[in-house]
């Protein structure tokens with residue numbers, strides 16, 4: 001179980017993805033400092049202020065992903081710049097009718113959550129389209145440190161390739177296992193790694209399968 005937990009990484013202490021972007025503080029400090037003259041209705045100001053203050057935390061709460069929030073730097077840049085662009089357009093307007101400004105903020109927020117979810121899931125699916133153990137560099141949304149996602153791709157073209165992929169997985173798990181427990185896994189036959197169980201096998205499934213022996 002420890003192996004499985006490690007391979008699936010941890011989602012604890014989530015803090016938000018956009019806030020890992022280098023321009024986030026500058027941009028959002030500016031947005032917070034300039035909410036005052038954005039609405040004719042004074043009640044809109046505190047509402048808008050707290051939407052901006054809680055942006056990162058609310059993002060993590062809304063992601064609802066079963067996989068860790070790990071995003072590639074390239075996709076983070078894309079999402080962040082799309083959000084700043086929408087915000088900048090909104091801030092170019094002078095003063096809005098009651099309710100309009102916080103409502104637009106909520107729309108941008110929701111769109112941002114969707115973009116981040118897609119970015120995280122797309123990278124993970126691309127990763128699984130390889131044959132064998134594959135990894136790619138990411139930024140962890142929970143603490144903004146460089147991280148990486150490891151996945152097991154089942155997209156092999158021949159049974160020979162598949163065998164090599166499984167061997168690679170066993171080596172990977174053995175190395176991990178030795179580093180952490182100083183013992184090695186024995187490898188009997190793995191029915192769970194044979195067709196037809198391969199169609200949607202993930203690295204997590206594969207490691208769970210191996211741990212059952």
Ligand SMILES: *[C@@H]1O[C@H](CO)[C@@H](O)[C@H](O)[C@H]1NC(C)=O
Pocket residue numbers: 022023077081
């Ligand atoms: C941050 O903003 C500056 C100035 O607008 C821009 O030149 C730079 O490319 C931005 N950085 C990223 C990582 O998007």
Ligand SMILES: *[C@@H]1O[C@H](CO)[C@@H](O)[C@H](O)[C@H]1NC(C)=O
Pocket residue numbers: 009010011068140141142143144145147
């Ligand atoms: C950052 O969070 C990731 C999980 O997303 C974790 O694996 C990593 O150890 C954390 N790094 C630090 C320095 O806390």
Ligand SMILES: *[C@@H]1O[C@H](CO)[C@@H](O)[C@H](O)[C@H]1NC(C)=O
Pocket residue numbers: 197199200201202205
């Ligand atoms: C693959 O998908 C099928 C049906 O969608 C499901 O019954 C099966 O448990 C899945 N296998 C794995 C290893 O997730």
